[in-house]
Amino acid sequence: MLAEMHAGGLDARQVGVTRKGRVVLRDVSLSLGAGEVVAVIGPNGAGKSTLLQAMAGTLAPSSGSVCLDGVPLGSMDRRILAQRRAVLPQTAELAFGFSVLDVVLLGRAPHGEGAVGSRDLQHVEAALAQTGVAHLAARSYLALSGGERQRVQLARVLAQIWPDQEDDPPRYLLLDEPTNNLDLAHQHALMRTARDFAARGVGVLAILHDPNLAARYADRVAVLKEGALCCDGPPDAVLTEHLMGETFGVESLILRHPDTGRPLVVPV
Amino acid sequence: MTSISGTVGAFGASRARSVHERGRQRARHAQVLLLVGLVLSLVLAVGHGAVSIAAEAQLRMLLQAIGLGAGAAVDPLQHTVFFAIRLPRALLAVLVGGALAVCGASLQGLFRNPLADPGLIGVSTGAALAAAFAIVLGGTLAPALALSLSAWLLPLAAFVGGLGATALVFIIASRSGICDVPTMLLAGVAVNAIAGAAIGLLVFLSDDAQLRELSFWMLGSLSGITWTRLLPALPLLLVPTVLLLRLGHPLNALLLGEQDAGHLGVRVERVKRSAILLVSLAVGAAVALTGVIGFVGLVVPHLVRLLLGPDHRVLLPASALAGAALLLLADVLARTLVLPAELPIGILTSCVGGPFFLWLLCRPREPGRL
Numbered sequence: 334m335l336a337e338m339h340a341g342g343l344d345a346r347q348v349g350v351t352r353k354g355r356v357v358l359r360d361v362s363l364s365l366g367a368g369e370v371v372a373v374i375g376p377n378g379a380g381k382s383t384l385l386q387a388m389a390g391t392l393a394p395s396s397g398s399v400c401l402d403g404v405p406l407g408s409m410d411r412r413i414l415a416q417r418r419a420v421l422p423q424t425a426e427l428a429f430g431f432s433v434l435d436v437v438l439l440g441r442a443p444h445g446e447g448a449v450g451s452r453d454l455q456h457v458e459a460a461l462a463q464t465g466v467a468h469l470a471a472r473s474y475l476a477l478s479g480g481e482r483q484r485v486q487l488a489r490v491l492a493q494i495w496p497d498q499e500d501d502p503p504r505y506l507l508l509d510e511p512t513n514n515l516d517l518a519h520q521h522a523l524m525r526t527a528r529d530f531a532a533r534g535v536g537v538l539a540i541l542h543d544p545n546l547a548a549r550y551a552d553r554v555a556v557l558k559e560g561a562l563c564c565d566g567p568p569d570a571v572l573t574e575h576l577m578g579e580t581f582g583v584e585s586l587i588l589r590h591p592d593t594g595r596p597l598v599v600p601v
Numbered sequence: 602m603t604s605i606s607g608t609v610g611a612f613g614a615s616r617a618r619s620v621h622e623r624g625r626q627r628a629r630h631a632q633v634l635l636l637v638g639l640v641l642s643l644v645l646a647v648g649h650g651a652v653s654i655a656a657e658a659q660l661r662m663l664l665q666a667i668g669l670g671a672g673a674a675v676d677p678l679q680h681t682v683f684f685a686i687r688l689p690r691a692l693l694a695v696l697v698g699g700a701l702a703v704c705g706a707s708l709q710g711l712f713r714n715p716l717a718d719p720g721l722i723g724v725s726t727g728a729a730l731a732a733a734f735a736i737v738l739g740g741t742l743a744p745a746l747a748l749s750l751s752a753w754l755l756p757l758a759a760f761v762g763g764l765g766a767t768a769l770v771f772i773i774a775s776r777s778g779i780c781d782v783p784t785m786l787l788a789g790v791a792v793n794a795i796a797g798a799a800i801g802l803l804v805f806l807s808d809d810a811q812l813r814e815l816s817f818w819m820l821g822s823l824s825g826i827t828w829t830r831l832l833p834a835l836p837l838l839l840v841p842t843v844l845l846l847r848l849g850h851p852l853n854a855l856l857l858g859e860q861d862a863g864h865l866g867v868r869v870e871r872v873k874r875s876a877i878l879l880v881s882l883a884v885g886a887a888v889a890l891t892g893v894i895g896f897v898g899l900v901v902p903h904l905v906r907l908l909l910g911p912d913h914r915v916l917l918p919a920s921a922l923a924g925a926a927l928l929l930l931a932d933v934l935a936r937t938l939v940l941p942a943e944l945p946i947g948i949l950t951s952c953v954g955g956p957f958f959l960w961l962l963c964r965p966r967e968p969g970r971l
Contacts, residue, residue, distance in 0.1 A: 391863055428713035428856050429911035433739070435902030443866040444853050446724075449621065459616045525900045558862075567837050 339577045342366040343418065343505045347397035348387050350380070350560075358426045359560045360397070367503030370527055372547035372568075373540045375557035376581055377500060381540045382423065382509055384557065387508050388538065389420045402502065415443035418505040419490035423513060425482060430473040433485050437461055441493035458494035460488040461527055465519075479514035487511065487523065496533050506530060508539040512546065524550040544598045547589070548572055556580055573598045612937040614889040628915040631655020631908060635922035639695070646694065647687045649933055651940075654679050654687070666949075674854035694932045696838040697891055698901075700883040702924025703842050705898025706916050710852035710874050712782055713925070717964045718899035719884040721789045724875060726796040728759040729819060733803040735759070736815050747849070756819075756889035760837075763885030766792055771877055780873050780874040820945030821894035823932050828888065829955035842921065848876055849914035850902070856911070892946050896954025897924055903961055 341366040350423065351357040358380045365371050365388070373381050386392035388399050390406035399406050406414060427436065428436070436461055441453040441551070455575040461467040464484040474485060492503040512520040524546055527537045531552075539545045547554050556564040556571060558580050564571045577585040577598060590599040648654045662675050662683055701719060708717040719725060770792050771897040774785035807815060851872040854862040858867045887894070901924040903914060910917050928946070931953070935946040 365951055389864060391860060400729055411863070412866035415864065420861070422858070422861055422865040425861065426858050429712075429715070429906065431853075431856065432620065432624070434617055435910075436857075438621075439857065439865065442850065454618055454621060461617055467617060469772075470617045521912060570612075588936055 341402050342369075343388055343399070343538070344402055344403075345397070345399045346390050347543075348384070348394045348399060350383050350387060350392065351395045351397035352383075356392070357560055358387070361557070361560075361562045362397075363388070363555055363562060363565065365505060365538050366530050367536050368534050369553065370531045370537045370539070370551045371555060372551035373538065373555045373557060374542070374544055374547055379557040380560040381557050385420070385507050385509050385538065385540055390414055390418070391416065401430070401505075412443050415493070416504075417494065417502065419493040420505065421487055421490045421506070421511050422509045425486045427474050429554050430475045431472065433466060433472050433474055433477070434470040436485055437488045437492050440489040443493065447597045455489075455491075457492045457531045460495060461490040462502045463491060463521070463529075464488040464536070480516060480519060483511070483543070484519065484523075487526070491526070493532070494535065496535070500569070503534050503536060505536045505538070508537065510540050510542065512543065513542065520546065544572055546598045548598065550594065568596055572598060604831050613923075614843035614887070614970065619737070624910070628909055628912075628919075632915075632919060632922070635919055639926040640916060641722065642926040643691055645934050646691045646929040647683065649685070650682075650937065652678060652682045654683055656661050658803040659683065659705070663676075678806055688834040689826050689828050689831045690823055690932070691822050691929060693831055693834075693890060694928045696842075697887040697894065697927025698897055699921040699925040700887050701843045701894065701922040702840050702901035702905075703845050703917055704880040706902035706913070707845050707848060707876050707922045708776055708898075709902055710855060710916075711873060713856060713858075715792075715903065716785070716863040716899075720793070720893075720895075720898075721786065722881065723761040723766035723770045723789050723792040723835075724741070724881045724884045724889055725893050726793045727769075727798075728885055730766070730799050730803075731762020732756040732818055732888075732892070733800045733815055734762075736818065737803045737807045737811050744799060745795075751795065751951075752830075760885045763888055764881055766796060767881035767885075769875065773871075777954050779870060780877075782873070791861055810837030817945055818892040821892040821950075822935070822943065822945050823891055824936070825842075826890065832887045834890050838883055839888075841883035845876065845883070845923065846917045848872060849912075849917050852876075852913040852925055859929070863944055892945075892947065894928070895951045897928060897950055898956070900954040901927060902960070 341558045345361060345363045347355065347359045349356070361384055363371070363384070373384065373452065375381050381390065387394045390409070393407055401409065401414070401417065415424045429448065434457070438449060440460070441457065442450065442461055444453065458467070461470060464487045466481060466488055469485070471482060477485065490506065494506060497505065506527070511523055515523060517541050523563050527539060528550055540549070551568060553566060554564070554571040555562060555567050556576065563580065564576060572587060574585055574587050577583050577587075581598050586601055588599055589595070592598050606951055610919065631765040644656045644659065647659055648656060653655060658679060662680060664677070666684070705717070706720060708719060709715055711717075712721070732755055735755045739754050770788045771780060773788040774781050791941065804812060851862065851867045854865045854867045855869065855872065857865070863869050884898075902920050905916055905919045905923055909919055928950075931946055933950045935944045935949050
């Protein structure tokens with residue numbers, strides 16, 4: 334029984350997901366600790382988003398379980414869960430022309446139904462500044478470019494789990510292809526933001542397509558292939574020429590970053 | 602992303618707060634203005650007509666009715682017109698107008714579709730079908746019904762028919778406890794079409810008198826309302842509308858999409874179920890009393906959104922006030938334009954609402970914003 338117990342943090346144990354008879358995830362165990370940045374990489378259709386949905390508590394796994402500090406997500410109050418983990422969607426729609434400020438304020442929804450408090454505004458302002466969209470606060474969300482929208486959505490999820498006090502239980506940030514639509518500078522700015530949050534005790538799980546972003550910013554890299562987890566470890570150990578060839582079908586050289594010493598994947 | 606926007610930070614922080622304050626202030630002002638507008642419309646609606654009653658006389662009668670203020674005795678004719686005719690009718694207009702507007706705003710939010718109106722979930726057409734049954738076949742199927750009972754048959758049938766059609770749409774769109782909103786939209790269209798065909802058949806079967814009654818009913822009217830008819834429906838109009846006002850917060854979150862609303866802790870299925878139930882109760886009761894009044898539920902939320910933005914916490918109460926005022930004014934026109942006859946109010950609301958909606962579509966606007 335002991336072996337089945339869940340560790341602290343956000344912990345997926347032997348998660349399987351079957352959709353219309355098709356196995357999407359098979360026996361995936363992945364843990365996300367406080368203060369950690371974990372990158373999930375893998376080819377298209379490998380089940381990355383499904384894993385993120387399961388770890389967000391949106392999707393009940395067909396087998397296995399996902400727990401937050403030992404409590405199964407399915408049995409948690411949705412609002413308590415929303416106070417502790419935020420999810421950045423791949424694409425964000427919005428039907429009506431909310432202002433940027435109102436969109437980011439939605440992130441504070443789980444923290445009180447009533448009027449917007451001073452602390453809510455404080456966190457929202459900080460999140461707007463963090464993602465560099467403070468100057469857009471009064472603009473309509475629908476008038477923004479794809480990259481600006483992505484940064485506004487990021488500000489929203491940051492505001493949702495913005496750390497309040499030192500002794501708060503750790504919070505978790507799940508990012509589904511967060512670098513979509515972002516230019517190179519903003520891709521790196523986003524990953525630095527993820528690292529900042531990790532330094533403040535937030536656990537970050539990010540689905541990435543660029544192995545070099547994963548290598549540069551993640552503590553651990555998890556690789557999904559055909560619904561199964563095939564590697565999980567530090568970038569150094571995971572990102573090998575063998576893996577790039579086997580999993581992605583991309584013959585690559587692995588070099589060393591001259592400054593950080595981290596692996597650098599160069600397709601040949 | 603501090604490295605990119607470090608300089609924007611301080612400026613942006615104070616800006617966000619002021620943007621928020623400005624928005625709140627604007628909403629407060631608009632709400633006060635709408636409330637004043639509603640009160641003025643009420644005074645006009647109650648005072649205007651064949652027997653005109655000055656505002657001061659209205660106040661005096663109201664005070665006397667609750668045992669306050671003596672003052673001069675009131676003209677008995679004025680007294681009767683005021684209490685027996687104008688007041689219930691004005692109250693009906695306020696409740697129905699407010700309910701239709703709030704229901705429209707809620708459904709537009711729920712469906713994330715600015716073209717949604719309360720009829721979309723089948724409630725109006727279902728009610729109309731049941732009403733057509735009651736009008737055309739009621740007399741033949743139950744000739745023994747006492748006269749007092751048959752007065753209740755039509756509204757009761759309409760209410761039940763409206764709820765039934767919505768329930769059907771909801772069940773069709775639900776799979777294993779989850780209501781699929783796009784399916785619900787399509788199911789609503791289909792159920793409306795079927796009910797429309799059945800109404801057509803009943804029109805075909807009806808005699809001239811029935812046809813006339815049915816046609817007028819489909820155009821909506823507030824005439825002939827009495828306290829005895831209004832009072833049983835009052836809670837059915839008022840309670841769902843007030844409960845819908847409380848859904849502002851989750852409806853805002855739902856604009857992000859159901860999944861993201863779920864991530865924010867919103868119990869999406871519960872919100873959907875309660876919104877649809879409340880809308881069908883309120884619209885069902887409204888249609889049962891007044892027939893089908895078009896465009897209020899569609900246009901009023903748009904009008905308010907145009908002035909105050911899409912935040913449902915502001916939009917819902919403001920729509921309630923605006924819808925109430927608008928229907929009051931439309932009813933004043935309906936009963937005074939072609940004296941001594943009365944125009945069906947649905948003609949007026951559609952006549953004003955249609956062109957307004959076209960203007961809304963044609964005017965220059967931000968991309969994707971209606």
